[in-house]
Amino acid sequence: MSALSIEDAAQVVRPPAAGLPYLRLDRAGEVVLDGGALAIDGDRIAGFAPDATARRIDASGCAVVPGFVDCHTHLPFAGWRAAEYALKVAGRPYEEIARAGGGIAASARAFAEAGDEQVLAQAGALAAEMLAHGTTTFEGKSGYGLSEAAELRALALAQELGARVAQTTDSTALLAHAVPPGREAGAWLDAVAALVPQTTATALDIYVESMAFGLDDLARMGALAAANGRDLRAHVEQFSTMRSVPVALEAGARSVDHLACLHPDDVDVLARAECAAVLLPGAEVLGDERVAPARALADAGAIGVLATDLNPGTSPITSLALIVGLAVRRYGWSAREAIMAITLNAAWVLRRSGELGSLEAGKRADVVVLDAPLEHVPYRFGHNPAAIVIVGGEIVHVRADQAWRIA
Missing domain, CATH: 2.30.40.10 (Urease, subunit C, domain 1)
Structure with missing residues (x-):
């Protein structure tokens, strides 16, 4: 060197x-x-x-x-869902699209149909695009497997992707992304408990929403993370106000992500906690979500973070610079706030701020x-x-x- x-x-x-x-x-x-x-x-x-x-x-x-740190992406995945975006623009709600077989289920089918090299080629090209836009570290999630074997495959491919790209990568086991067809949430979490020790992922994640998992499931995932020495992360308050944040904080969450529908009473609670508020303005714009109370969170002293949420359905965005632009315009954040949110604070979410950020x-x-x-x-x-x-x-x-x- x-x-x-x-x-x-x-x-x-x-x-x-x-x-x-x-x-x-x-x-x-x-x-x-x-x-x-x-x-x-x-x-x-x-x-x-x-x-x-x-x-x-x-x-x-x-x-x-x-170097920019993208602490919330869904790499690797297969294919795209451009047709769904056209439906959203025409006014179709995401929940309706998902219940009709779109959304996560559509990406799960694409992942199942794609070979390993096809998945890695797409993810590698996206990682190169991210690098060219300044992203030197990124996290990737499983979650498009929706079966025990497919989730383990996704995490193995994420590890292989990390070996092929210039960036530092981290893997999160989003094993509770959607309830698999023919399964019930509780039974699936039983299966998840058996999967966790087989993974090297540094964090566990769960999607809390009316069409996915509930507050009891969030608490259970937190206990599972603690028992296995993993961080808890959670997709919460994206489309509805579930009052997930107090439950996530009680469970020791490292971050709560999305927050477009965060209850006003939870702003100060979250801002006082040692838990990052990971905001995803790309998903808000392209997913036609509400705007997170980002200005209030920043003013209250939250550990504010921005990420792309790179995924094929709600935020097919690779550029953190673009995310900064959205945050400054839509949230009223300053450039100083935004740069900390994609560097030091994002690195903290991944437990890497002592080394980078x-x-x-x-x-x-x-x-x-x-x-x-x-x-x-x-x-x-x-x-x-x-x-x-x-x-x-x-x-x-x-x-x-x-x-x-x-x-």
């Missing part, structure tokens, strides 16, 4: 103090945007002074930021050089701002029009 010296940046985006595991968003105004340099030695950040002996990257006019000496050198100051990310909505992407000290992607920056 060679040394790199990123110099003359308009902004080097840093947290307000070293060693923070996360930053509650009521402190986002303290994020440092001063200009300067970043030195990389091997796979580590060495410091913030230019290194005359290193390969130089000209970051003039640019922001230098941590912020520009600090000694941390792994996952770095993105943006082609303009940070404020341009939401402003130039739809534009890919990632000029140069560095993973573990290695330059892994350079946008063609930005190659001149590397000496």
Whole structure:
């Protein structure tokens, strides 16, 4: 590995103090945007002074930021569901589409019909697209198997995907995504309990919704996660107000995700907890959901996180920069709030914020050089701002029009 010296940046985006595991968003105004340099030695950040002996990257006019962390995707999956999107645009509710055999069930059929290499080829192409847009770490979920063998297959493919891509990856066992056909929720969770010890996934996940699993199932999944040394994550309050958050917090959840229908009484409760609020504005827009109370959560001091929710049905989005644009416009968040939500706070959800997610000496050198100051990310909505992407000290992607920056 060679040394790199990123110099003359308009902004080097840093947290307000070293060693923070996360930053509650009521402190986002303290994020440092001063200009300067970043030195990389091997796979580590060495410091913030230019290194005359290193390969130089000209970051003039640019922001230098941590590599983006996407802590909620549904990779790997098979196929797409564009026809469902047309139905949604025409006014068909997702619940109705799902009950008619669409939704998760449709993706489960596509996954069953696709060969392993076909699934991995699609997922690998999506991971490459994510990398080109600045995502250096991502999580992927199972959940499109809907049988014991198929869920284990999905998790095995997720592990193989991680071995093939440039990014760091984590796997979550979303074993309670939907109740499989011909099964009852309780009986399926019995089967899930037997599956968990066979997996290497770092977290368990459950979808709590009127057409999926209930609050008792959420509590049971939390107990199962604790008994097996896994984190609990939960899809909650996406289409209806189930009052899932207090149950998830009692069960020790690491994150609660979606929250479009979060009850007002649960905003402060969640904001005070050491549990991330993972918001998915892409799914809100494309799924025609309500808008999460993101401004209230940020003002109350929540551990706010953004993610793509990359999946074939409700958010076929690979770009976290696009998600930042949606969050700033729809939530009224600042660029500082949004950048923390896709870096340090997202890394905390995956238990990786001690190693990555912020520009600090000694941390792994996952770095993105943006082609303009940070404020341009939401402003130039739809534009890919990632000029140069560095993973573990290695330059892994350079946008063609930005190659001149590397000496």
